Amino acid sequence: MKIKIALAQLDIKFGDPDKNFAQIEPNVQKAATQNADIIFFPEMWNTGYDLTRLDKVADKEGQRTQTLLAELAKKYQITIHGGSVSTEKNGAFYNTTYIYAPDGKLMTTYDKVHLFGLMHEDEYLASGVDEDHFEIKGINATSVICYDIRFPEWLRTLSLDDSRILFVPAEWPTSRIPQWRRLLAARAIENQSFVVAVNRVGSDPDNPFGGHSGIYNPMGDEILTLDDQPQLKVFTIDTKETDDARGFMPVFEDRQPELYR
Numbered sequence: 001m002k003i004k005i006a007l008a009q010l011d012i013k014f015g016d017p018d019k020n021f022a023q024i025e026p027n028v029q030k031a032a033t034q035n036a037d038i039i040f041f042p043e044m045w046n047t048g049y050d051l052t053r054l055d056k057v058a059d060k061e062g063q064r065t066q067t068l069l070a071e072l073a074k075k076y077q078i079t080i081h082g083g084s085v086s087t088e089k090n091g092a093f094y095n096t097t098y099i100y101a102p103d104g105k106l107m108t109t110y111d112k113v114h115l116f117g118l119m120h121e122d123e124y125l126a127s128g129v130d131e132d133h134f135e136i137k138g139i140n141a142t143s144v145i146c147y148d149i150r151f152p153e154w155l156r157t158l159s160l161d162d163s164r165i166l167f168v169p170a171e172w173p174t175s176r177i178p179q180w181r182r183l184l185a186a187r188a189i190e191n192q193s194f195v196v197a198v199n200r201v202g203s204d205p206d207n208p209f210g211g212h213s214g215i216y217n218p219m220g221d222e223i224l225t226l227d228d229q230p231q232l233k234v235f236t237i238d239t240k241e242t243d244d245a246r247g248f249m250p251v252f253e254d255r256q257p258e259l260y261r
């Protein structure tokens with residue numbers, strides 16, 4: 001199945017949800033004009049890592065994000081992977097993904113599981129405990145958030161549901177972009193999946209962020225890579241390549257799960 005994916009590599013205004021929300025519709029409209037099947041945003045695009053002010057800026061119960069994404073998905077007849085936003089749910093803060101189908105229905109939601117201590121997530125956020133699975137044009141896909149890619153056992157767990165595309169929204173600092181690219185390639189090879197990753201650009205008070213959003217095929221080749229400027233890029237993948245990779249080398253069938261812990 002051919003799937004046209006729009007990567008929205010955004011700059012994010014620190015702690016300014018109104019400015020950040022204003023960036024969403026123009027990008028969805030641009031992706032729809034180019035007939036993309038899905039548009040994909042970066043991590044924590046509503047507030048950035050303004051963690052000390054989450055009580056003021058996080059999206060309460062994710063309402064503002066959900067209302068906007070549902071409306072835009074339906075209006076532009078496009079799947080929207082909402083990257084992630086900071087949310088406040090039942091009195092705790094999370095780093096939360098929402099994914100909407102073109103009919104405006106919520107397909108899945110995910111709270112970041114592995115919290116990133118170097119950017120203080122563990123001091124302010126609660127971690128998620130659930131998997132997320134969704135479909136695009138009948139193809140199974142799954143999704144994690146940024147630091148989660150350093151945990152291959154978690155991405156393998158999510159991939160066992162015959163997932164063929166793994167989405168990774170991120171705020172990944174410039175200094176570790178070489179690791180970002182190697183980790184994404186490795187996750188693609190070991191799970192025989194496409195990996196589609198969107199990192200933010202620009203800076204916050206603590207870090208510059210390096211962009212280099214990209215798409216990796218199931219062989220781990222970087223078939224699309226962006227630079228470090230804000231942009232929207234549309235690229236088509238063919239999920240038949242995952243059948244070819246899995247047919248050639250039956251990694252999933254050769255697993256010995258009884259030996260793993």
Ligand SMILES: NC(=O)CCC(=O)C(=O)O
Pocket residue numbers: 043116119145146147148150170171172173176
């Ligand atoms: N926002 C994040 O999870 C950043 C993860 C990161 O930078 C890393 O090196 O891992």
